[in-house]
Amino acid sequence: MALESLPESQGALRAPGKVLMSLRVNGIAYDVAVEPRHMLVELLRDDLGLTGTKVGCNMGDCGACTVLLDGLPVFSCLVPALEVDGRDVTTIEGLAENGHLHPLQEAFVEVGAIQCGFCTPGMVLSSLALLRETPDPTDEDIRRALSGNLCRCTGYQKIFEAIREASKRASV
Ligand code: FES
Numbered sequence: 001m002a003l004e005s006l007p008e009s010q011g012a013l014r015a016p017g018k019v020l021m022s023l024r025v026n027g028i029a030y031d032v033a034v035e036p037r038h039m040l041v042e043l044l045r046d047d048l049g050l051t052g053t054k055v056g057c058n059m060g061d062c063g064a065c066t067v068l069l070d071g072l073p074v075f076s077c078l079v080p081a082l083e084v085d086g087r088d089v090t091t092i093e094g095l096a097e098n099g100h101l102h103p104l105q106e107a108f109v110e111v112g113a114i115q116c117g118f119c120t121p122g123m124v125l126s127s128l129a130l131l132r133e134t135p136d137p138t139d140e141d142i143r144r145a146l147s148g149n150l151c152r153c154t155g156y157q158k159i160f161e162a163i164r165e166a167s168k169r170a171s172v
């Protein structure tokens, strides 16, 4: 369908040279026109205003930009935005409910697994994917799940503690 023929009711952002796509983010459906060269992290932060996803290296080395794509962690700085057409994304903004932090976020705060917090959204989303797959993870499971997420502040011990603590909470 040509961009010009789209009805206003679809709520598409229109601009020359952009490509229309649809996706769900945190359970909300969006129609959005994106720059064909944009990556998912730019779509989330620049087009949708979801700045909880952080940008560190922008090259797949740090994990700060981790989000869940169809439930699995990906580096959103490496995923072309157009590849997400029709798919489901979870960002850190999608975890809190009714003003309450997700139990995993609570555990990070309670055990002090956060200092600057820059790595935290990616750490939490990688951890969430792990706990959904492996509710009672071993240290090796945790190490493997977080192998793509770098933290320059906490030394990882507190992050491990937070994940172990969260694994004891039924609602994770
Ligand atoms: S910003 Fe994507 S991996 Fe570093």
Ligand code: FES
Pocket (backbone or CB within 6 Å): 113, 114, 115, 116, 117, 118, 119, 120, 150, 151, 152, 153, 154
């Ligand atoms: S808390 Fe600062 S990079 Fe992890």
